[in-house]
Amino acid sequence: MVSQPQILQWLQAYATEIEQNKAYLTELDAAIGDADHGINMDRGFKKVSAQLPTLTDKDISSILKAVSMTLISSIGGASGPLYGTWFLRASTAVVDKQELTEQDVLGLLQAGLDGVLQRGKAQLGDKTMVDVLSPAVAAFGQAVGESKGTLEAMQQAVAAAQRGLQETIPMQAKKGRASYLGERSIGHPDPGGTSAYLMLKILLGVLETKLLRK
Amino acid sequence: MKKLINKPEDFVRESLEGMAAAHSDLIKLNYDPTFVYRADAPIPGKVAIISGGGSGHEPMHAGFVGKGMLYAACPGEVFTSPTPDQMLEAAKQVDGGSGILYIVKNYSGDVMNFEMATELARSEGIRSLNILIDDDVAVKDSLYTQGRRGVGTTILAEKICGAAAEAGYDLPQIANLCRRVNLNGRSMGIALTSCTVPANGTPTFELSDREIELGIGIHGEPGTERTAIKSVDEITEILTRSLLEDAPYSRTLREWDENKGEWVDVELTNLPFTKGDRLLAFVNSMGGTPISELYIVYRKLAQICEQQGLQIVRNLIGPYITSLEMQGCSITLLKLDDEMIRLWDAPVKTASWRW
Numbered sequence: 022m023v024s025q026p027q028i029l030q031w032l033q034a035y036a037t038e039i040e041q042n043k044a045y046l047t048e049l050d051a052a053i054g055d056a057d058h059g060i061n062m063d064r065g066f067k068k069v070s071a072q073l074p075t076l077t078d079k080d081i082s083s084i085l086k087a088v089s090m091t092l093i094s095s096i097g098g099a100s101g102p103l104y105g106t107w108f109l110r111a112s113t114a115v116v117d118k119q120e121l122t123e124q125d126v127l128g129l130l131q132a133g134l135d136g137v138l139q140r141g142k143a144q145l146g147d148k149t150m151v152d153v154l155s156p157a158v159a160a161f162g163q164a165v166g167e168s169k170g171t172l173e174a175m176q177q178a179v180a181a182a183q184r185g186l187q188e189t190i191p192m193q194a195k196k197g198r199a200s201y202l203g204e205r206s207i208g209h210p211d212p213g214g215t216s217a218y219l220m221l222k223i224l225l226g227v228l229e230t231k232l233l234r235k
Numbered sequence: 236m237k238k239l240i241n242k243p244e245d246f247v248r249e250s251l252e253g254m255a256a257a258h259s260d261l262i263k264l265n266y267d268p269t270f271v272y273r274a275d276a277p278i279p280g281k282v283a284i285i286s287g288g289g290s291g292h293e294p295m296h297a298g299f300v301g302k303g304m305l306y307a308a309c310p311g312e313v314f315t316s317p318t319p320d321q322m323l324e325a326a327k328q329v330d331g332g333s334g335i336l337y338i339v340k341n342y343s344g345d346v347m348n349f350e351m352a353t354e355l356a357r358s359e360g361i362r363s364l365n366i367l368i369d370d371d372v373a374v375k376d377s378l379y380t381q382g383r384r385g386v387g388t389t390i391l392a393e394k395i396c397g398a399a400a401e402a403g404y405d406l407p408q409i410a411n412l413c414r415r416v417n418l419n420g421r422s423m424g425i426a427l428t429s430c431t432v433p434a435n436g437t438p439t440f441e442l443s444d445r446e447i448e449l450g451i452g453i454h455g456e457p458g459t460e461r462t463a464i465k466s467v468d469e470i471t472e473i474l475t476r477s478l479l480e481d482a483p484y485s486r487t488l489r490e491w492d493e494n495k496g497e498w499v500d501v502e503l504t505n506l507p508f509t510k511g512d513r514l515l516a517f518v519n520s521m522g523g524t525p526i527s528e529l530y531i532v533y534r535k536l537a538q539i540c541e542q543q544g545l546q547i548v549r550n551l552i553g554p555y556i557t558s559l560e561m562q563g564c565s566i567t568l569l570k571l572d573d574e575m576i577r578l579w580d581a582p583v584k585t586a587s588w589r590w
Binding site: 090096098099103105106139 | 311315319321343344498
């Protein structure tokens with residue numbers, strides 16, 4: 022189970038994580054893109070962070086939708102619509118929920134991924150966030166299929182996301198501005214993939230914290 | 236960098252404020268989010284046409300807001316896509332109940348942000364469609380796009396579709412017309428100098444006094460070839476040949492399907508110009524080239540078209556889709572039919588375009 026307060030915690034912790042990794046994400050983007058991923062994400066999630074106190078009495082879907090609107094109106098570029106879409110689609114998968122079962126989380130993750138796939142038209146192996154999100158959803162789905170709980174499924178999802186991120190390092194980019202660097206894009210993890218991995222890792226951290234408290 | 240700006244970060248806002256003050260009879264300016272809209276909108280029963288994109292291409296798009304053309308324009312930061320909240324609020328402001336057509340230039344950021352805007356407008360009960368413009372024959376993929384970039388044909392589509400909206404066409408009719416204009420238009424540009432983005436303060440690229448860059452886009456992105464400077468006649472010949480000799484171009488674009496209620500891939504193919512075609516010839520300044528030089532380009536363009544048996548029946552010459560103060564020009568040729576000619580000739584009254 023994932024509760025509404027945990028969703029709020031996750032968003033706050035992710036905003037902090039992005040702030041701390043702003044320079045790193047931008048550095049990754051400087052290597053293969055236009056050197057603004059960290060700056061853009063931080064601008065968006067700072068707005069989210071400021072907005073969270075106004076969302077404490079909302080259901081999970083409404084929270085995710087509000088986050089989506091904030092991101093798309095403040096990030097810009099390609100990351101704005103991609104993360105905005107992820108949160109928007111995720112929100113539509115969990116309408117009216119105050120708490121999420123593992124099936125709900127799977128639906129949320131799958132809807133977010135589907136949205137990103139549709140919006141960005143990227144495929145596996147293009148060296149994008151899809152290379153991180155897609156194996157994570159698959160691993161989560163498999164764990165749920167094996168009757169694992171949310172925490173264990175998320176642990177497997179994050180492990181798969183980490184492997185997916187590692188696999189972007191030797192890839193040559195095929196989408197986005199990085200693709201025009203051709204072979205020069207080889208040797209770096211994808212910046213969008215990195216921020217996507219952090220998003221899942223932080224969610225896992227929030228779930229594990231609750232477990233420890235028990 | 237020498238520019239008539241106060242602070243780089245105030246460039247877009249202060250420019251819009253001056254424009255709104257100068258044309259208060261025609262347009263209004265909204266902040267938070269930023270968009271420019273027709274003072275008399277919404278107009279019940281008329282489809283509203285909205286466009287937008289990065290700033291720095293003036294008068295496109297805000298200069299084309301008014302009677303017979305755009306209902307609203309959403310400017311982004313310099314050379315940066317606007318965001319969907321701007322497009323959504325603009326749609327709410329100008330929707331007269333007959334829906335919105337978003338005219339979108341094919342750049343990754345613009346495409347994704349306008350797609351989101353279309354979905355958001357629909358989720359709020361505003362019927363909306365978007366049509367992509369991808370007419371730049373210079374590149375297949377560019378720094379900013381999958382496929383060809385959207386350039387000069389964009390404003391021709393805005394004029395023609397704006398007239399159609401005024402004439403009472405419904406939303407699917409205007410979307411079809413817009414698609415048809417895109418499929419019949421081709422553009423290519425050339426730069427003599429770089430532009431300087433205010434926030435950066437230095438020229439985007441370096442060109443020596445003896446070099447020109449062929450096939451540039453409107454953001455100072457690289458062209459296809461850097462070459463020794465040539466005469467205007469030679470440059471015009473290169474640009475025109477690129478348009479006339481462009482082979483059939485097939486690609487997949489994404490459009491909203493109202494019946495299915497989802498995005499669908501649409502296969503589209505441009506057909507080459509052929510002898511006897513009636514053309515609109517558009518010679519555009521990139522911002523820093525005076526009209527006298529554009530006329531020298533037009534002189535040669537008209538000669539080539541005549542030799543090829545192509546009939547220029549309408550023309551447009553001047554700075555319409557610019558790249559800050561860049562010196563250079565682009566040529567757009569659009570194959571016209573009777574309906575397009577009628578709509579082209581229809582009255583228009585905007586800040587920067589009127590007849």
